[in-house]
Amino acid sequence: MRVYSTQKDDLADILARKYSETADVSTAVTTIIDRVKADGDQALYQLVKEIDDVTLDSLTVTKEEIADALKATSPELIKVIEQSKANILAFHQKQVRQGFVSTEENGVVMGQRILPLARVGVYVPGGTAAYPSTVLMDVLPAKIAGVKKIVMVTPTDSEGKVPAAILATASIAGVDEIYKVGGAHGVAALAYGTETIPKVDKIVGPGNIYVATAKKMVYGVVDIDMIAGPSDVLIVADHSANPRWIAADLLAQAEHDKLAQAILVTTEDALIEKVQKEVEQQLAALPRKEIAAAAIENNGKIILVQNLGEAISIANEIAPEHLELSVSEPFALLGKVENAGSVFLGHHTPEVLGDYFAGPNHTLPTEGTARFYSPLSVDDFVKKSSYLYYTEEAMNAVGEAVELFAETEDLMGHARSMKVRREEKE
Amino acid sequence: MRVYSTQKDDLADILARKYSETADVSTAVTTIIDRVKADGDQALYQLVKEIDDVTLDSLTVTKEEIADALKATSPELIKVIEQSKANILAFHQKQVRQGFVSTEENGVVMGQRILPLARVGVYVPGGTAAYPSTVLMDVLPAKIAGVKKIVMVTPTDSEGKVPAAILATASIAGVDEIYKVGGAHGVAALAYGTETIPKVDKIVGPGNIYVATAKKMVYGVVDIDMIAGPSDVLIVADHSANPRWIAADLLAQAEHDKLAQAILVTTEDALIEKVQKEVEQQLAALPRKEIAAAAIENNGKIILVQNLGEAISIANEIAPEHLELSVSEPFALLGKVENAGSVFLGHHTPEVLGDYFAGPNHTLPTEGTARFYSPLSVDDFVKKSSYLYYTEEAMNAVGEAVELFAETEDLMGHARSMKVRREEKE
Incomplete structure (x- = not known):
């Protein structure tokens, strides 16, 4: 791992991150979207054949397939999934919020309602990135929010x-x-619906560059959760840290993706x-060592700082997805932490506890977007709607002020909407 | 206005809406963004000259210009702006939420912090759409959220x-x-920052097709509020409604934009x-009658329904930006209202009260996106960050479960991060 020191190195060099040369797939994705819009199911069967080389009899996963999947899953794993589900539900239940109302003495009533989205789509990737834990993390907050229909698509x-x-996990999650x-x-x-697949209000879940590009393109037609990039961790460690544990945590991140970022400050x-040696040794034993080694080579870093305040300043600059405070x-x-998706406190809280089990969501903002994005939460599956009620007297009391404001904006139709009511008292 | 009846007409025909043939400006916008990224301020001066035909000495509005603007604004208008500000602050203050923490008997602590965005950019359109009220609506929720730096750009x-x-309004709003x-x-x-203009975390505010396209393109680099289209109102009226008032409210919407939508159900x-006649008469007296007449022609509708339940069902299908219940x-x-940005209750609550004065936000989801978007609120100017703490004992108690989950996903590095801690107890 490359070593930097805030005493010697330029901050810009320390913070530089390597990304892949992402091909511009927007032309291909535009064509795919247009075909699905135009031909619905027929386009889907053709695209699955052309792109995924799979011939499907039906787009729909049947009840029998789900029953078979539950049978094929070990009771031990089902128990763990159920425990994880209970923890995730308990944490996200605390995110549920109520609307509010303000009832004023002059008869004015105003407030904000909070309503579940009607239909949500959950994208679940296939291949080596097929993670049951992501199914739990993306579906359970929607269930708590009261979403009526949760639709999953997956290759x-x-x-x-x-x-x-x-x-099995989809079935358990509901x-x-x-x-x-x-x-x-x-x-x-x-986003557009077909004969078989319902149009949803929001699409959540991770995916490859085609999925991310498609999500960005349909943003506005439907809502999306975020645009996700390679995963990252930043570990802040002092004298009390265990180098073996830190190396294991850096590698857990690195095994995700050749462009994952693993930083020790x-x-x-x-x-x-000590950490360098441990990373080397433990890497050799990892099944996904090729990926992890590439990630460490690309974006593995150790940054020596003068004190913990400086460490947190660097973390705030990087805005990590996962921040371990070892x-x-x-x-x-x-x-002091201003920008971080999820923070793991102390030596016995490795990120993996949060990835699978503890309760907080593992769908988190990547690539420094913790500056403005949040962990997936119940908030992602509700919308707000405000309301307002004035009595005739309350309206008349502010009529002149409202008309003056409307006239300032040269919107005389707006002013008239108030004027006609003030002219013609009931 | 075209008249429909749910007894005779097809729902699809009733709901059809006319949009403009929006030119694809993405090539032009891509070039503009690339130039600003590459050449910063210099590109801005050149683009302002090329596109807006304005030669600027400085990009920055000076303190003197702001002082002059405050002097040039009538005391009456300043008083109205201050009243409106107080109402908007009072309403949005109720949206402020606290984080939470869960402290468990086994020593586990987990929670969610709520933190203000550091820097926000507010886009304020120029020309006929230069609305001081929008400055208040977009800036004040950010102030309440605790945003440290609010940057406004405007032609x-x-x-x-x-x-x-x-x-003057920007100064009053802070x-x-x-x-x-x-x-x-x-x-x-x-989105990218220049020598003079700071890079922000989120961009909010309405604009034309160039602004909307640019916002969508930079989405992910920064967050954005929403992609806004032409404004709309849907008025539900029963026997008690006043046709003159309803016509005035339809026209207040119509005067915004030739593609605005004004519907009576x-x-x-x-x-x-009666409403038809009133619309005709009042239209003739409107300064912006050309725009309003086009909007009424394009997207003005009257829909006759059997009962109020059916009226609300249609409103829920259309998901109006503004819903008046007259x-x-x-x-x-x-x-019964499931999809509406803001609801105006009763005969003395015309939309204009909410546009300027009452307190709820007027930056609302358009074009049916109230299905999933919300009114602009304090929530738009904060991010969340979760945290987790386990004791050694609590970690060991769940270690096996977590390892099984990690192994199911073939992420042995994740399992190892737990295993090394369980092997080497402190």
């Missing part, structure tokens, strides 16, 4: 099958309908060499 | 001046910095002709 294997763990279509075509189906010069007094730093 | 007139009412650049170039400056056959018992219908 199949070459035989037209969805992995059993995905189907997905209403599952369809066998991924990629940009899956996103297009959710430490006040301890002595820790650096320090003796982690809670003392929390109030 | 100037041909002499390089911003309208006094806009500058904008920190104002720059004289509009269009896609203004959006690009906020009524149970009263007798009301239809009925004798408006509160009785509120619970």
Whole structure:
């Protein structure tokens, strides 16, 4: 891992991150979306054949397939999924908010209602990125919000099958309908609807560059959660940190993706060499060592800082998806953290606890977007609607002021809407 | 206005809406964004000259210009702006939410913090759509959220001046910095930053097709509020409604834009002709009658329904930006409303009260996006960050479950991050 020091190196060099040369797939995705809009199901069957090389008899996952998937899943795993589900529900239940109303003495009433989205689409990637945990994280907040219909789309294997763990988890999470279509075509189906797949109000979930591009293109037709890039972790460590544990956490991030980012920021010069050695040793034993090694090579960094305040300043600049505070007094730093998707406090809270189990969401803002995006939450599955009521007297009391404002904007029709009511008292 | 009846006409015909043939400006906008990214301020000066035909000495609105604008604004108008500001602050203050924490008996602590965005950019259109009220609506929720820096960009007139009412309102609202650049170039400056204009975390505010396209293109680099289209109103009226008032409210909407939508849904056959006549008469007296007449021609409709339940069903299908319930018992219908940006209850609550004065936000979802978007609110100017703390004992208690989940996903590095801690107890 490259080593930097805030004493010697330029901040811009320290912060530089390597991204892939992302091909511009927008022409291909535009064509896919147009085909799905024009030909619906027929386009989906053709695109699944052309792009995924799969011949489907039906787009719909049947009840039998789900029952088979549940049977094929070990009772131990089902128990773990159920525990994780309970933890996620308990945490997200705390995000539920009420509307409000203000009732004033002059008879004016105004407020804000909070209403669930009617239909939500959850995109679940296939292949090596087929994660049951993501199904739980994306579906359960929608259930709590009261979404009436949750529709999942996901690509199949070459035989037209969805992995059993995905189907079993979808069933446990309470997905209403599952369809066998991924990629940009899956996103297009959710955004515009087809004969079989219902049009939704919002699409959530991670995916490859085709999925991300399609999500951005349909944004506005439907809402989307965020545009997700490669995952990242930033670990702040002091003298109390365990180099073996830190190396394991850096590698857990690195095994996701060749462009994943794994950064250690430490006040301890002595820790650096130890972590380097541990990363080397542990890497050799990883099944996904090729990916992890590439990520460490591309975006693995160790940054030596003067003190923990400086460490947090760097974390705030980077705005990590995951921030581990592997320090003796982690809670003392929390109030300084301005930009981070999720913060893991202390030596016994590895990110993996949050990835799978503890309760907070693992769908988090990547690539520094924690500056403005938030972890997926119940808020993502509701909309707000405001309301206002004036009595005749209350309206007349402010009529002149409102007309003056409207006239200032040269909107005489707006002023008239008030004037006709003031002229003709009931 | 065209008249439909749910008894005779097809729902699809009733709901059809006319949009403009929007030119694809994405090539032009891509070039503009690239130029601003590459050449910063220099590109801005050139683009303002090329596109807006204005030669600027400086991009920055000075303190003197703001002081002059305040002097040029009548005390009466300043008083109205201050009243409106107080009402908007009072309403939006109720949207402020606290984070939460869950402290469990086994020592586990987890929660969610709510943090203000650091820097926000407010886009304020120029020309006939230069609305001081929009400055209040877009800036004040950001102030309440605690945003540290609010940057406004807006085009100037041909002499390089911003309208006094806009500058005065920006000053009253508490904008920190104002720059004289509009269009896609203004959006690009906020998204990427230049020597003079700071890069922000989120861009809010309405604009023309160039602005909307630029906002969509930079979405992900920064956050945006929404993609706004032509404004609309839907009025539900029963026997108690006043045709003159309804006509005035339809026209207030219609005067915004030739593609604005103004719909009356009524149970009263007798009301239809009266409203038609009033629209005709009042239209003739409107300064913006050309725009309003076009809007009425394009998207003006009267829909006759069997009962108020059916009226609300149609409203829910259309998901109006503004919904007026001009009925004798408006509160009785509120619970049936699923999709509407803002609801105006009763005969003495014309939309104009909300546009300028009452407190709820007037930046609302258009074109049916109230299905999933919300009125602009304090929530738009904060982000959330979750946190998690486990003790050694609590971690060990769930270690096996977490490892099983990680192994199911073939992420052995994730499993190892737990395993190394369980092997080496402290």
